Amino acid sequence: MDSDYGGFKTTKFDSVVNWSRKFSLFQYPFVTACCGMEYMAAACSHYDISRFGAEIPRFSPRQADVLWVVGTITHKMSPILKTIYDQMADP
Known part of the structure; x- marks a missing residue:
């Protein structure tokens, strides 16, 4: 954040977008078997994987x-799977 004006922060939009990208993960599930049920259970509201971003x-x-x-x-x-991995963006 750049400046402080009476309790308000001013910044550039790019800085806010980069900050939000830094603390969130976008996932791509490659589900092949019955383990997908456990994945869906972990991603649902009971375990709430969203609180980890x-x-x-x-x-x-x-x-x-x-x-x-x-x-x-x-x-x-x-x-x-290798094709899918190759399509992903580099860090």
Whole structure:
């Protein structure tokens, strides 16, 4: 934050957006088996994963910060998972 004017903070919009990105994780779940039920249970309101900043699952790996691999990965699925990983943005 740049300045303080009578209890109000002034800043640039980019600084606010970067601050919010720093403290939030956008997840991309790659669910392959029955473990998906446990993933859904962990993401629901009883455990409330959103309080850790990982609230909204993304439907595109390009928008995601975290790739959750939930379940068993077979040899047939490994090229698909590698393609999804390659589509994710670099940190």
